[in-house]
Amino acid sequence: MIRFSKYIWLYILISALVILPGIYSLFRWGLRPSIDFTGGTVLAVKLEKTPAHEVLERIAKENSIDLVEIQKNSTTEVTFRIKPTSEEVIDDFQKSLQTESGTLVVLRKDMVGPVIGSELLYKAIVASILVVIAILSYVAYAFKSFKYGVSAVASLVHDMLIMFCSFSLLGHFFGVEVDTLFVTAFLTTMSFSVHDTIVIFDRIREYRRKDTRTHLTNLSDIALTETIGRSLVNSFTIIFMLLSLVLMGGETVRWFAMALLIGTITGTYSSPFVATPVLLLLDRWEKKK
Amino acid sequence: MRTSRYCSKDIVWDIIINMRNNPKRLFIFLLILTLFVGLIDLPEKFIISIPWKGKTIQKEINPPQLNIQIGSFKIQKKFSTHLGLDLAGGIHVALDANMKDIPEGSRMDALDSARQVIERRVNFFGVSEPLVQQVKSGDTYRVIVELPGVTDIEEALSLIGQTAKLEFRELMENQESTQAAFLFPTEENTKSVDLSGKDLKKATLTFNSNNGEPEVAIDFTPDGGKKFAEITKRLIGKPLAIFLDDTPLMWPTVKTEITDGSGVISGGFTQDQAKRLTLQLNAGALPVPVTVVEKRIVGATLGADSVSKSVRAGLIGLGIVALFMILKYGWLGLFADLALFVYGLLTLALYRIIPITLTLPGIAGFILSIGMAVDANILIFERFKEELRKGKPWQIAMELGFGKAWDSIRDANFTTIITSLILYNPGNWDFLPSSGLVRGFAATLFIGVVVSLFTGIIVTRTFIRVLYRGPKGVKKT
Numbered sequence: 001m002i003r004f005s006k007y008i009w010l011y012i013l014i015s016a017l018v019i020l021p022g023i024y025s026l027f028r029w030g031l032r033p034s035i036d037f038t039g040g041t042v043l044a045v046k047l048e049k050t051p052a053h054e055v056l057e058r059i060a061k062e063n064s065i066d067l068v069e070i071q072k073n074s075t076t077e078v079t080f081r082i083k084p085t086s087e088e089v090i091d092d093f094q095k096s097l098q099t100e101s102g103t104l105v106v107l108r109k110d111m112v113g114p115v116i117g118s119e120l121l122y123k124a125i126v127a128s129i130l131v132v133i134a135i136l137s138y139v140a141y142a143f144k145s146f147k148y149g150v151s152a153v154a155s156l157v158h159d160m161l162i163m164f165c166s167f168s169l170l171g172h173f174f175g176v177e178v179d180t181l182f183v184t185a186f187l188t189t190m191s192f193s194v195h196d197t198i199v200i201f202d203r204i205r206e207y208r209r210k211d212t213r214t215h216l217t218n219l220s221d222i223a224l225t226e227t228i229g230r231s232l233v234n235s236f237t238i239i240f241m242l243l244s245l246v247l248m249g250g251e252t253v254r255w256f257a258m259a260l261l262i263g264t265i266t267g268t269y270s271s272p273f274v275a276t277p278v279l280l281l282l283d284r285w286e287k288k289k
Numbered sequence: 290m291r292t293s294r295y296c297s298k299d300i301v302w303d304i305i306i307n308m309r310n311n312p313k314r315l316f317i318f319l320l321i322l323t324l325f326v327g328l329i330d331l332p333e334k335f336i337i338s339i340p341w342k343g344k345t346i347q348k349e350i351n352p353p354q355l356n357i358q359i360g361s362f363k364i365q366k367k368f369s370t371h372l373g374l375d376l377a378g379g380i381h382v383a384l385d386a387n388m389k390d391i392p393e394g395s396r397m398d399a400l401d402s403a404r405q406v407i408e409r410r411v412n413f414f415g416v417s418e419p420l421v422q423q424v425k426s427g428d429t430y431r432v433i434v435e436l437p438g439v440t441d442i443e444e445a446l447s448l449i450g451q452t453a454k455l456e457f458r459e460l461m462e463n464q465e466s467t468q469a470a471f472l473f474p475t476e477e478n479t480k481s482v483d484l485s486g487k488d489l490k491k492a493t494l495t496f497n498s499n500n501g502e503p504e505v506a507i508d509f510t511p512d513g514g515k516k517f518a519e520i521t522k523r524l525i526g527k528p529l530a531i532f533l534d535d536t537p538l539m540w541p542t543v544k545t546e547i548t549d550g551s552g553v554i555s556g557g558f559t560q561d562q563a564k565r566l567t568l569q570l571n572a573g574a575l576p577v578p579v580t581v582v583e584k585r586i587v588g589a590t591l592g593a594d595s596v597s598k599s600v601r602a603g604l605i606g607l608g609i610v611a612l613f614m615i616l617k618y619g620w621l622g623l624f625a626d627l628a629l630f631v632y633g634l635l636t637l638a639l640y641r642i643i644p645i646t647l648t649l650p651g652i653a654g655f656i657l658s659i660g661m662a663v664d665a666n667i668l669i670f671e672r673f674k675e676e677l678r679k680g681k682p683w684q685i686a687m688e689l690g691f692g693k694a695w696d697s698i699r700d701a702n703f704t705t706i707i708t709s710l711i712l713y714n715p716g717n718w719d720f721l722p723s724s725g726l727v728r729g730f731a732a733t734l735f736i737g738v739v740v741s742l743f744t745g746i747i748v749t750r751t752f753i754r755v756l757y758r759g760p761k762g763v764k765k766t
Binding site for chain 1: 375385426429580581583584585587588594595596597598599601606607609610613614617650653656657659660661667671675697700702705707708712714720722730731734
């Protein structure tokens with residue numbers, strides 16, 4: 001048996017190592033919302049010869065394009081992020097680009113009105129709240145105990161923080177955006193995380209029924225020792241799949257897979273190292289009263 | 290404790306217990322099922338070449354098609370993979386209809402006519418499998434257009450965005466003398482009379498009280514009525530052409546001055562024609578200016594590139610998972626891999642049968658659910674090992690492993706199923722996302738979880754019961 005409960009300070013330290021810089025980043029730089037939420041245009045084009053950055057900026061300025069960012073993906077591919085504007089303006093801009101560089105192939109052109117953007121944000125939030133409520137009621141139903149419920153929620157909040165923090169950092173350093181797919185990955189993570197927690201709590205409860213005298217700390221150590229192998233193996237299969245997607249998958253799906261990957265890792269970590277310690281702390285606090 | 294778990298009240302569990310009585314029959318059934326879904330999964334337009342006596346025999350492989358006819362009952366189904374916009378390339382446009390000037394009650398009608406007009410225009414462009422759909426959410430009225438496989442769309446787009454334009458035009462002076470030759474009004478030989486769709490309040494389908502012929506009654510706005518009266522007074526005995534989208538629709542001859550701001554268009558319509566004209570007129574008449582609020586264009590190359598990369602990544606990931614299972618669990622791992630193979634075939638077949646439109650996140654959902662499909666087996670095998678350590682004979686330990694793991698597996702998948710349902714938004718509720726990308730992901734995740742429950746438990750178990758000969762070093766009982 002491994003005495004997991006002895007190292008609670010270590011778990012707090014590990015989580016803090018990610019969360020503290022993440023929270024700093026969240027407050028300092030925030031998240032980078034994609035045009036899904038802000039509205040605007042993303043125009044990705046393949047040009048015969050790519051003009052210099054300054055030239056591209058000049059062309060944009062001449063067409064009264066309000067640029068957010070120009071990103072060169074390769075020697076021939078450029079992505080423009082543009083603030084909400086009319087279709088005609090974009091079309092004119094495209095034409096000017098074409099005259100400047102010869103042939104032009106539109107790889108992607110996403111135009112989202114500001115209305116749709118805020119609507120999507122609203123819907124994403126509603127969906128998130130619904131999922132969290134559904135998961136919570138399931139935990140409440142499955143365990144019929146306040147202690148277990150709160151611990152499960154604590155690990156949920158932990159995972160939520162980790163995901164937002166890491167995407168704030170990724171956004172700042174790699175320009176990764178938060179879009180509808182991120183919300184999807186986020187919600188999937190929630191259900192993952194709770195699932196793992198349930199498996200562990202299930203074990204603890206199983207032993208508690210057989211043995212009412214042993215301290216919860218010991219029981220949880222036994223339960224964790226028995227389930228940790230399973231949890232790791234489980235998560236590894238999912239992590240293998242996602243890692244291959246992140247490293248080798250297509251451009252469009254990369255950050256989505258990354259979000260799922262981070263979610264899976266934190267979801268696996270939080271069940272034994274956040275939910276269970278919180279359960280123990282709650283138990284001790286309850287006994288002291 | 291053990292027995293109470295074993296006799297769980299779960300219906301699913303009961304079924305599984307019943308099936309164990311005849312694992313061989315189930316095994317054969319599963320083999321047939323695998324063959325059947327394998328057939329549906331055959332690649333499309335895949336050409337195989339077999340060298341044969343110096344010649345090569347070429348054969349194109351296609352998934353089978355269903356063509357059943359019993360009396361008037363017809364089933365026709367082609368099993369092919371539907372690719373979403375992000376994979377096939379194409380455009381997605383959301384048009385916001387401005388209903389400010391439309392009375393509350395007739396807004397849905399207006400939206401419907403707008404949709405029909407747009408659909409007509411899209412069909413005119415000859416796009417295969419276009420999607421034109423009306424969406425009302427709260428106070429917004431929208432038409433969503435998706436045109437897969439279309440890349441050069443600027444023209445199509447500008448056409449979609451227009452409001453149906455209804456216009457009344459009179460024949461130009463110099464043409465009047467040759468009125469007999471006047472058969473087909475064009476924009477060149479007519480001029481506007483400054484009466485257009487904006488002046489029309491509403492068009493309705495009516496029937497002539499004398500001969501019961503379908504007609505289209507039009508009502509003008511007060512202003513329009515005044516203008517109409519002036520025009521009809523001026524043009525008695527002359528044709529007044531009605532143009533829809535710059536093409537002449539009809540050119541009736543004015544018989545009398547019309548002062549009550551309404552008129553009837555008749556002329557040997559069938560009911561369908563009259564109905565369509567009503568719709569067209571309403572679309573043109575009801576000023577539902579539409580504005581593009583969302584437009585997404587995906588070049589086909591980007592999609593294709595992403596697909597091939599993602600599929601390759603998925604296959605590599607799958608290979609690693611399969612290898613991992615064999616290394617960790619030996620023969621049992623191999624059985625789990627076989628079940629995984631059945632899982633893959635079954636899911637793909639379901640995508641084609643339902644059909645599910647595959648998007649990139651959808652593929653991610655599929656890959657993710659492969660990881661979860663192995664999950665169930667890992668839970669079972671770990672429990673099995675535990676029971677084995679307690680000294681139970683392996684057959685019993687195996688059955689116990691399946692029994693004990695079921696609770697965790699059920700709980701584990703339950704939350705995922707709920708999440709996928711909320712994301713899919715089957716009720717099309719206003720307050721939830723209904724974006725195609727999210728839906729694609731939710732649909733594949735849902736199917737993945739359900740199918741993995743089947744293959745992870747029933748298929749693996751049957752394989753083990755029929756083929757497994759026990760772990761090394763453990764005595765047979």
